[in-house]
Amino acid sequence: MASEKKYDIGLMGLAVMGQNLVLNMVDHGFDVAVFNRTTSKVDDFLATEEARSKGDKLAGAHSLAELVGKLKSPRKIMLMIKSKDAVPAPELALYPENAAVDAVIAELLPLLDQGDVIIDGGNTQFKDTERRTKYLAQRGIRYIGTGVSGGEEGARRGPSMMPGGDPEAWPLVKPIFQAISAKVGPNGEFPCCDWIGDRGAGHYVKMVHNGVEYGDMQLISDAYWILKNALGLSNAELHDVFAKWNESELDSYLVEITRDIFTVDDPETGEPLVDKILDAAGAKGTGKWMSQLALDLGTPSTLVTEAVYARAISSMKDQRVRASKVLSGPNAQRYQRDKSEFIGQVKQALYASKICSYAQGFVQMQAAAKEYDWKLDCGKIALLWRGGCIIRAVFLERIKEAFDADPNLENLLLAPYFKAAVESAQPAWRNVVKTAIELGIPAPGFSTALTYYDSYRSEKLPANLIQAQRDYFGAHTYLRVDKPGEGPFHTDWINVKK
Ligand code: 6PG
Secondary structure (H helix, E strand, O other), X not given: OOOOOOEOEEEEOOOHHHHHHHHHHHHOOOOEEEEOOOOHHHHXXXXXXXXXXXXXXXXXXXXXXXXXXXXXXXXEEEEXXXXXXXXXXXXXXXXXXXXXXXHHHHHHHHHOOOOOEEEEOOOOOHHHHHHHHHHHHOOXXXXXXXXXXXXXXXXXXXXXEEEEEXXXXXXXXXXXXHHHOOEEOOOOOEEOEOOOEEOOHHHHHHHHXXXXXXXXXHHHHHHHHHHHHHOOOOHHHHHHHHHHHOOOOOXXXXXXXXXXXXXXXXXXXXXXXXXXXXXXXXXXXXXXXXHHHHHHHOOOOHHHHHHHHHHHHHHOXXXXXXXXXXXXXXXXXXXOOOHHHHHHHHHHHHHXXXXXXXXXHHHHHHHHHHHHOOOOOHHHHHHHOOOOOOOOEOHHHHHHHHHHHOOOOOOHHXXXXXXXXXXXXXXXXXXXXXXXXXXXXXXXXXXXXXXXXXXXXXXXXOHHHHHHHHHHHHOOOEOOOOOOOOOOEOOOHHHHHO
């Protein structure tokens, strides 16, 4: 009797991302078994024309045990489960939205053998991934937490993947992950997927990807709002501006979709759809995590933080409507000088601010690597983000080159290419921020980026006064510029005055 067919990998969680990853894997020659807690989804998926066309390369399971039984050893099981799939967790995850993964791990453990691999492909807070990798390693199970970016289309055609966890698991999944991921390079020779590092490193890097995505989106929105309000550009004109920008150093997925958004009309009213959308931005939380973790590390990731706050203030729509009737500012005015010159300046403000945002993201990753004991290769990360993911952009090539030239680069702003780019953009950038302030147009991304730049390039900052105040009211002590290596010092500020 022929033995039952065994599959290369199992995937649990058949929402669109999960389905598309499965189809992508099969297209690349892998045999995949699938399972979903609501088992009707398994049957529905297998009944789709696309799934049926895959023949016996795809099989369904109606329980975790059945899924496990269908896999080649060592088994590889990828979880693409969403928070709403949550069932009571056996041990509380640090982040309750990730508790579903713990519940599945608890169910899987008795079914698996030593050396089998569990992969979490969701947007998980990295501390949960750190914990799970250690917990499972003690039980002989290899764990991977991987970022998967690119949305539904990316999952189907080639995502950017950022795996981290148990390094012994990497060779086992590498052929599958690198085959399905996006490819970049002159001949498409570089897969946008490589090993990031131990334990939660992959999920940390994916979180930074998302935080940088928040920054990019806010900066593009700053540009949009200034062009619309200071110059009065129409949606058609905005389309043309973003189309041109997308053929420059700003060439990126987010600029490209922004360009296209301005051309889409609402099927109901025939008017531009973007103008029908309520100006209250949602957020699932990865940007907030990056900001919280930046605070923990003491690294100034001000772009993502400002972007999270900008979404928060946008969501206070009712309050803003009330405040707009009460609080005054400059009356709606237009920029009076050369319009096309100003459009060029906004572009430069966007580019310079974007450089600051990425600089902050890489600084945070380097600080996290020290704190959590990972070895991160920043050039490699830039390459993984070059294709497939939401922040994919031509400009990431320059970042890779900068880290290749100096793997210990302290800050991207110090790399010759970026230093020159920001320097040449500076007058325009300042004029755009100044104009936004004069006209009363909020530009949180542009202005926080410029403040970061000015602070970072300042040999001296007014923190001497803060130290004096802290020492005055709380005897918190200070160090002296004229006595390096000595101290700390304290002054009795009240009595010394007399
Ligand atoms: C990706 C995206 C994705 C993210 C969404 C929603 O890399 O494909 O980053 O992972 O979840 O963009 O994020 P927010 O709801 O927080 O904006």
